[in-house]
Amino acid sequence: MVRTYIEPAKHLVPEFWEEEKIRLIRRMAETGQPALEGVTPAKVGRILDRAVFKDLRPSDLKEALTKADKLDVDTGIDFFGTRLEIPIYVGDMSFGALSGNPNIAIAKAVTEVGAVAGIGEGGLHPEIAKYRNIVVQWASARFGMDMALLRAGLAVNIKIGQGAKPGIGGHLPGRKVVDIIAQLRKIPVGSEALSPAPHHDIYSIEDLAQRVKALRDLTGKPVLVKVAAVNKIHFVAVGVGRSTAEGIIIDGAGAGTGATPIVARDHLGIPIDYAVPVVDMWLRRDGTRGGLIMIAGGMLYSPMDVAKIVAMGADMANMGTAALMAMGCILCHACHTGGCPTALTNMIGSGKVLDVEWGSRLLANYLTAVGKGLKAILYALGMSSLRELVGRRDLLEVYNVDEKVAETLGLDLAQPGDVAWLDGTARAVVQREYYEEGRPPIIGMGGVVPGYTSPARRPLDLLRIEAAQVTHPSVDPYREELEVDVWIGGERYYTPVVVPAIDEAAVYAAAALGAPIYGGDCRGFRCINEGATVVAPQEAAEVDGGVVVIDETKGGGLLEEAVARLDLQLRRRGTRDRTYIVAVGRLYNGGDIYKLAALGADLVCPLGIFEHVHQRVRNLDLRSRMVKFENVITALTKELRLLMGANGVTNYFHTLVGNRDLLRSLDGKIAQRLGVEVAGR
Numbered sequence: 001m002v003r004t005y006i007e008p009a010k011h012l013v014p015e016f017w018e019e020e021k022i023r024l025i026r027r028m029a030e031t032g033q034p035a036l037e038g039v040t041p042a043k044v045g046r047i048l049d050r051a052v053f054k055d056l057r058p059s060d061l062k063e064a065l066t067k068a069d070k071l072d073v074d075t076g077i078d079f080f081g082t083r084l085e086i087p088i089y090v091g092d093m094s095f096g097a098l099s100g101n102p103n104i105a106i107a108k109a110v111t112e113v114g115a116v117a118g119i120g121e122g123g124l125h126p127e128i129a130k131y132r133n134i135v136v137q138w139a140s141a142r143f144g145m146d147m148a149l150l151r152a153g154l155a156v157n158i159k160i161g162q163g164a165k166p167g168i169g170g171h172l173p174g175r176k177v178v179d180i181i182a183q184l185r186k187i188p189v190g191s192e193a194l195s196p197a198p199h200h201d202i203y204s205i206e207d208l209a210q211r212v213k214a215l216r217d218l219t220g221k222p223v224l225v226k227v228a229a230v231n232k233i234h235f236v237a238v239g240v241g242r243s244t245a246e247g248i249i250i251d252g253a254g255a256g257t258g259a260t261p262i263v264a265r266d267h268l269g270i271p272i273d274y275a276v277p278v279v280d281m282w283l284r285r286d287g288t289r290g291g292l293i294m295i296a297g298g299m300l301y302s303p304m305d306v307a308k309i310v311a312m313g314a315d316m317a318n319m320g321t322a323a324l325m326a327m328g329c330i331l332c333h334a335c336h337t338g339g340c341p342t343a344l345t346n347m348i349g350s351g352k353v354l355d356v357e358w359g360s361r362l363l364a365n366y367l368t369a370v371g372k373g374l375k376a377i378l379y380a381l382g383m384s385s386l387r388e389l390v391g392r393r394d395l396l397e398v399y400n401v402d403e404k405v406a407e408t409l410g411l412d413l414a415q416p417g418d419v420a421w422l423d424g425t426a427r428a429v430v431q432r433e434y435y436e437e438g439r440p441p442i443i444g445m446g447g448v449v450p451g452y453t454s455p456a457r458r459p460l461d462l463l464r465i466e467a468a469q470v471t472h473p474s475v476d477p478y479r480e481e482l483e484v485d486v487w488i489g490g491e492r493y494y495t496p497v498v499v500p501a502i503d504e505a506a507v508y509a510a511a512a513l514g515a516p517i518y519g520g521d522c523r524g525f526r527c528i529n530e531g532a533t534v535v536a537p538q539e540a541a542e543v544d545g546g547v548v549v550i551d552e553t554k555g556g557g558l559l560e561e562a563v564a565r566l567d568l569q570l571r572r573r574g575t576r577d578r579t580y581i582v583a584v585g586r587l588y589n590g591g592d593i594y595k596l597a598a599l600g601a602d603l604v605c606p607l608g609i610f611e612h613v614h615q616r617v618r619n620l621d622l623r624s625r626m627v628k629f630e631n632v633i634t635a636l637t638k639e640l641r642l643l644m645g646a647n648g649v650t651n652y653f654h655t656l657v658g659n660r661d662l663l664r665s666l667d668g669k670i671a672q673r674l675g676v677e678v679a680g681r
Contacts, residue, residue: 034373038304085114094120097258105359123184163255166228167467167646170195229275241288252298259336267591280313303373335444404668423455438631468648498605505625567600590639
């Protein structure tokens with residue numbers, strides 16, 4: 001029985017959930033007393049960290065905190081007829097993603113302290129059904145769905161997407177589907193529980209409205225719609241508002257999950273603090289904000305986080321990862337393996353079991369601490385209720401962002417700067433799944449948004465990829481075909497992944513899989529650079545046809561900027577359709593390929609990952625090396641298809657290449673340099 005904390009995990013790459021934050025959450029969970037951070041602006045990190053309340057003096061806050069229990073301040077909210085004392089929604093974490101007892105502990109804790117929790121899509125366990133303050137979920141796979149489930153709890157939540165993997169369906173590995181999980185989900189023991197990317201009865205706003213009404217009529221419960229924070233979240237939110245749903249749950253990039261492709265975590269969607277202000281503004285303009293509860297989540301953990309996200313426009317905060325940390329999570333990213341050392345996400349029946357009473361008590365203390373801290377903040381701001389704070393962006397000022405970002409979010413800019421957290425020495429991690437298994441690597445939990453919550457290697461990392469939700473459907477790459485073929489000069493390539501000729505085995509692997517080859521010795525096969533114009537990024541490419549290769553190893557300049565610039569020049573000249581752009585650079589994953597394609601590259605050579613693998617396998621025999629390179633090509637192509645499917649793009653060459661509207665930048669200056677919009681626009 002697990003009833004004690006263990007040391008937090010150590011990470012090679014800086015993450016949002018560093019050890020100090022985990023210990024701070026644990027202190028709140030052990031004492032029930034709030035930790036008040038975020039009074040002064042940070043230089044890097046979230047917008048929430050860079051924004052502060054203009055007139056909030058630390059001394060006033062400290063004084064309010066000493067008498068928080070006696071303050072006549074209302075932090076509660078009416079949740080469809082049920083009074084919540086703390087405006088916190090915990091979840092949605094399914095029975096299966098978590099290991100059973102944590103789900104029970106969460107339901108018990110929120111009911112005791114007056115918060116609410118979503119149960120996720122794993123079916124309804126009888127022990128959880130005993131608690132009132134839960135929200136059941138109607139997700140794309142309909143796991144465990146029956147009338148008893150739908151009529152439990154306070155509301156029904158239609159899950160369209162989640163922040164860790166917008167546009168991509170859920171995934172519970174077969175090894176975690178033991179007897180009880182199989183019974184609750186109504187699937188065979190040991191089977192992979194793959195949720196489809198789209199709901200196959202929701203392909204438009206009109207479809208969503210029909211489903212909302214049907215579920216409301218069927219259950220007699222209010223209906224919420226859960227979506228991920230994506231590039232065009234304002235359009236999605238207006239669609240939800242017009243669907244007559246009673247609430248919207250928005251899950252931001254960096255949010256936690258049991259399992260997601262790393263490429264999805266690192267490249268899809270936008271942070272919650274970019275989404276909420278824009279959604280609030282658009283819903284108010286549309287006349288659909290009133291009566292719609294907005295719940296916002298994704299890397300929130302402190303009373304100040306809750307206060308700021310409410311001031312930006314939310315009614316409630318969603319806390320998932322922080323709730324697990326209160327119950328012992330060490331952020332080891334092993335949720336999907338079934339081997340969680342804290343018994344939170346391990347395989348049921350594996351031996352370790354969380355003590356429900358211990359976990360529930362800690363979570364209840366943590367939520368109580370958040371409520372106390374929020375009460376002190378409201379009092380120090382001169383307010384008597386939470387409702388007075390909703391949408392009060394005028395009370396905030398933001399530091400260390402550019403004017404474009406501040407304007408987009410409707411925040412007063414106190415001190416300009418760059419959002420981008422760039423570090424040219426940042427380490428690129430290449431997971432073994434690429435070259436050993438030929439598949440996209442999977443990870444659990446969140447907290448990583450490159451260039452925002454962790455250092456980025458290059459400006460390309462600050463671009464975020466759109467994902468399809470409500471306004472148009474995503475496409476499931478596991479079940480549907482997505483076209484990635486590229487025709488150049490009458491020759492067909494079966495993938496846009498260009499393979500560098502750094503090893504004869506790499507050349508043979510490329511030839512075997514129909515991939516283009518770049519280099520000096522292509523072993524008798526055609527090199528894509530034969531007869532091409534090869535330039536460094538800073539050089540002007542005066543071409544009106546044929547193949548032009550922009551190779552960042554040839555000199556200075558920014559590869560992504562050069563690609564975008566040349567694409568626009570060729571389009572203005574009317575010669576884009578007979579010119580093919582090949583981008584060559586130290587790139588490492590399918591996200592890099594997707595982004596450079598959207599900026600204008602027809603083919604992309606991710607030199608970085610091939611060089612890395614070349615060093616790892618150079619002592620193997622030719623055949624073994626060839627297999628490793630084939631795996632890399634296959635994995636990168638699968639990642640590209642995953643990202644295309646997430647955005648509903650079915651054809652690489654005709655829909656993705658040069659389509660900058662699929663990208664948004666977290667930094668205004670980078671947006672301007674690359675010819676894309678800022679996130680939130």
